[in-house]
Amino acid sequence: MRTKSEAERREQNKRLVRRYKLEVLNGRRIEDLSQVAAQDYLDHAAFPGQAAGLEGFRDRLELLIRAFDPRWTVMDLVADADRAVVRWVLHGIHQGMFLGFAPTGGPIRLDGIDMYRIRDGKLAEHWNVVDLSPLAIPTALPAGAAPTGAGAS
Amino acid sequence: MSVETDTATIRRYYEEVLNGRDVDLLDRLAVADYREHDPLPGQGDDRDGLKQRVRMLIDAFDPQFTVEDLVAEPGKVVVRWTHAGRHVGAFMGIPATGRTFRIAGIDIHRLEDGRMAEHWHVIDQLAFLQQLGLVPAPEGAPA
Numbered sequence: 001m002r003t004k005s006e007a008e009r010r011e012q013n014k015r016l017v018r019r020y021k022l023e024v025l026n027g028r029r030i031e032d033l034s035q036v037a038a039q040d041y042l043d044h045a046a047f048p049g050q051a052a053g054l055e056g057f058r059d060r061l062e063l064l065i066r067a068f069d070p071r072w073t074v075m076d077l078v079a080d081a082d083r084a085v086v087r088w089v090l091h092g093i094h095q096g097m098f099l100g101f102a103p104t105g106g107p108i109r110l111d112g113i114d115m116y117r118i119r120d121g122k123l124a125e126h127w128n129v130v131d132l133s134p135l136a137i138p139t140a141l142p143a144g145a146a147p148t149g150a151g152a153s
Numbered sequence: 154m155s156v157e158t159d160t161a162t163i164r165r166y167y168e169e170v171l172n173g174r175d176v177d178l179l180d181r182l183a184v185a186d187y188r189e190h191d192p193l194p195g196q197g198d199d200r201d202g203l204k205q206r207v208r209m210l211i212d213a214f215d216p217q218f219t220v221e222d223l224v225a226e227p228g229k230v231v232v233r234w235t236h237a238g239r240h241v242g243a244f245m246g247i248p249a250t251g252r253t254f255r256i257a258g259i260d261i262h263r264l265e266d267g268r269m270a271e272h273w274h275v276i277d278q279l280a281f282l283q284q285l286g287l288v289p290a291p292e293g294a295p296a
Contacts, residue, residue, distance in 0.1 A: 010226055075273075076261060076273065078224060078225075078226050078229045078231050078261060079224070079226055080224050080225060080226060083224045084224075085224050085231045085259070085261070087261060087273060087275070100290075111275050112275055113231075113259040113261070113274075113275045115222065115224065115231070115233055115259065127222070127233060128259075129233070129257050129258055129259045129275045129276060129277050130275065130277075131275050131276065131277070131278045131279065132277075132278075132279040133278040133279040133282060133288075135279070136279055136282070136283075136288045136289075137282075137288065152191065152193060152206075152210065152258065152274055152276050153167070153171060153210070153216075153218055153232075153234060153236065153258060153260055153274065
């Protein structure tokens with residue numbers, strides 16, 4: 001029953017990603033990261049200077065938590081037998097330095113989509129796109145003054 | 154419809170509609186009441202709005218999309234892409250800069266009976282604005 005088994009794997013992959021975002025990240029249980037991510041985790045969207053593997057992954061999450069005190073909301077999940085995709089919204093406070101952007105102390109909303117390859121029930125590889133333009137575009141601009149959606153498909 | 158049919162529809166969207174400039178093919182690839190969750194400024198509703206969106210992109214950016222990866226489940230197809238373009242026409246009141254850019258994005262498409270029905274995306278808008286010289290890169294930020 002190949003079809004059923006693929007459907008089950010899809011659901012397992014979605015459960016894994018949901019658990020990572022909600023329990024490990026939002027629950028600040030970074031010590032549990034090794035339960036959901038592989039030791040040789042490969043990040044194709046690594047921050048500058050991010051170390052390889054699980055150690056670098058942990059550093060990345062700690063940087064995000066220091067910079068934004070973030071809360072992720074899972075908006076959508078799509079999966080096949082080996083991969084899962086999550087569309088999310090992050091709400092937080094820009095309270096720490098992030099990729100050269102100085103903290104404003106103000107609220108921030110970021111939108112992103114992560115794509116993971118999953119191996120043996122753990123996140124093994126990662127790609128993503130995050131719209132970081134809210135960090136660069138002054139909030140003093142009236143709504144709609146900044147280009148949005150440019151370059152889209 | 155099968156995942157294979159959905160995937161084929163989505164590949165045609167990037168290859169034939171966007172890269173091939175065949176906007177009218179959308180009459181066959183998309184449902185009439187297509188729903189856009191991330192419209193371009195000024196984009197109208199439905200499939201006509203989608204055609205208008207594609208024409209805006211073609212006129213402003215001379216786009217070339219590369220499908221880098223694709224994840225599909227029944228009724229949904231996710232595409233991670235790279236868009237290499239040039240700012241050749243006015244966009245949102247910003248006159249053409251002539252600059253080239255290369256940005257990443259991920260689209261989530263929902264399909265009905267093998268046709269595009271709904272869309273969400275996230276694009277690397279910061280990289281886009283920086284490459285067009287519309288916002289400065291911060292000190293120490295990645296290029």
